[in-house]
Amino acid sequence: MAVNILLGLQWGDEGKGKIVDYLAPQYKVVARFQGGPNAGHTLEFDGIKHVLHQIPSGIFRSNIKNIIGNGLVIDPIVFKREIDSLGAFHINVKENLFISKKAHLILPTHRLLDQAYEHVKGDKKIGSTLRGIGPTYQNKIGRLGLRVGDIQTDKFQEKYNILLEEHHRLLKYLNFEFDDEESNKTFLEAIDYLRSLNLEDTEYMINDSLNAGEAILAEGAQGSMLDIDFGSYPYVTSSNTIVAGALTGLGIAPQHIEEVFGIFKAYCTRVGEGPFPTELHGEQGEELRKIGREFGATTGRPRRCGWLDLPALKYTVMLNGVTQLLMMKADVLNDFEEIEVCTHYEMPDGTITDRLPFSLNDIKVKPVYQTFKGWQTSLQGMRDFEELPAELLEYIAFIEEIVKVPITLVSTGPDRTETVLKKDIVIK
Secondary structure: OOEEEEEEOOOOOOOHHHHHHHHHHHOOEEEEOOEOOOOOEEEEEOOEEEEEOOOOOOOOOOOOEEEEOOOEEEOHHHHHHHHHHOHHHOOOHHHHEEEEOOOEEOOHHHHHHHHHHHHHHHHHOOOOOOOOHHHHHHHHHOOOOOEHHHHHOOOHHHHHHHHHHHHHHHHHHOOOOOOOHHHHHHHHHHHHHHHOOEEEOHHHHHHHHHHOOOOEEEEOOOOHHHOOOOOOOOOOOOOOOOHHHHHHHHOOOHHHEEEEEEEEEOOEEEOOOOOOOOEOOOHHHHHHHHHOOOEOOOOOOEOEEEOEEHHHHHHHHHHHOOOEEEEEOHHHHOOOOEEEEEEEEEOOOOOEEOOOOOOOOOOOOEEEEEEEEOOOOOOOOOOEHHHOOHHHHHHHHHHHHHHOOOEEEEEOOOEOOOEEEOOOOOOO
16 A cells, blocks of 8 residues: 655645544554654644644544654653543544654753744744754754653753753753753653653554555645745744655655645735735735634734735656645635636746746745736535536636645635545545
């Protein structure tokens, strides 16, 4: 059996949690492959809204193995809190949640370093979520990090003390005042809880599942335009959010990949700093934010909103080898009389291109828009593509023509039932 990969194609917040939950019954395994508590995957069903940060979005399906891969960074304090929040729903994480021993740990001092680095940058800050993600990945690459498997060894306390001492030295060098005694105590208590869970060599688990013919869904976090290599650097996350990150973040070989589900909103949003060519600063941007409830699931920060950017979408489709496009939040555009789509950029020298320049930070591009008539009707209750308004179908067909990938799913609301399929999404 193959691995299907589901990931975001924009700057994150595309709606991955809902779709993983929707598709999960077709799979035996759902596995997160990168990111950490900076992610916020929102699921809504039975009138209840759930936000997951580190736990895979298949956790509400009791017959599915949920794996946290080696590509993640885990904050034990946040992780325990997240598991505790699931208690009311009678989810036994000790039965269907498995954590890679090779995933790295976020210490309280990683969060302090995140704050210190942003403070030093001043006006040039990148808009970090301040969850300690970047400093943890820095320690991973610098070969200083603590991994989940370390907590099962006799040398954990020694390794922890060495890293803590290094962090304290850096914080003092940055003239950052701190008192981490209480948070470190809470961290060690959370470590004790983490030891009671299923800590596994998950790369073996995943490949054993493949050999047993079990279908696997790999779940990404953030979005492709935040990829450390190909995103709008330096305003990016600290991991590879594209398909390549699924291979290294789970320990699977390329030949196992079959479908790549690329999720995008019918418009664009971005949280934090960084270039956003189609951003709307006026009344329309506020309207998109209000209707779409565009506030960060993790940080609560208001998201910047704008029209769909096709040069960026084509770019991320190319990088990921997307085979099916899934359009989210089409219903947010229900009331707009006209909808604009960026098809090209006008460069500072007047040339027109549909390709992303090397650095959107250093040049000012002007979006070239094509205008579409809005459908101005509710999509509530629609379950088949044939029911969708003609104007929405025209909008979908135009995107498919430009991007050269079929849109097979349209989300018409936050609940798992508010989903329209063009054709069944099946495992081949």
